[in-house]
Amino acid sequence: MSPTLDPASEGCVAARQVLDRVGDKWSIYIVMMLSGEPMRFNQLKRSIDGISQRMLTLTLRSLERDGLVTRTVFPTVPQSVEYRLTALGLTLLAPVKTLAEWAQANAEDIQNARFAFDAISINSEGNATAGVTRVRFG
Amino acid sequence: MSPTLDPASEGCVAARQVLDRVGDKWSIYIVMMLSGEPMRFNQLKRSIDGISQRMLTLTLRSLERDGLVTRTVFPTVPQSVEYRLTALGLTLLAPVKTLAEWAQANAEDIQNARFAFDAISINSEGNATAGVTRVRFG
């Protein structure tokens, strides 16, 4: 079909930009947590297992900077801060879900491929037939 | 619509798995380069600007391990090695393109949001009205 996409092409560059944005350790979790309702800082912190206060702050700031999330301070005592997806942030959910669906659909295949690959690696790969060293499975 | 996705839910975990797979610096470029035709090692190296021999090898191995790419050695002199997307690897192109399209559609909005955010940061953020410190733009 498509005749090889040049890495300098718009599509490649664009893809990498989203990945730089959302490919880090925590952004996805935060975006998905906010997909339903706005949440407060510590509420997010408790919901996302393993995230440090530092990384939650940093990731939220960066999402806010990119216009995906708004931060609203309520002058209660003690203060409370609410984070909410913007309209732009909401549109991000669709492509992310597409990605998640691909993952769920193919997780098993990938697992099998890994097992097969690792199994061969252990056997020190020896028996290549006619110069072809391809992983075979199934 | 959706009532907040738990980060431990399948969708979240799945999404992070793909991102771990394809969110690194070079995988996307390689997958997209191979989307049209199979390519040889140095051919890839020349095509992907800035990639080191080391990272090309590592990334290709990891793609091979996950069953996204096949590696075929031809016993020519000097030897040549051909990399090709598997059927599974080809299916990855669709979700990646979805992501790329989102990026292209919203790149400008994100840029504007960044400019706005950075501008406010410089002004030392001062004038919050009624406890709300939201970035406003447009």
Place this chain on the structure above:
DNA sequence: CCGTATCCTCATCGATACTG
């Protein structure tokens, strides 16, 4: 409650040099 500031660790990645 919602952060910021420091320190420290570990993985990632580039550069370089060397083999079949």
Place this chain on the structure above:
DNA sequence: CAGTATCGATGAGGATACGG
């Protein structure tokens, strides 16, 4: 041509402590 081996720099990210 297609790698592997080694080293060093950089930065992401956790732990902890403190401030508004």
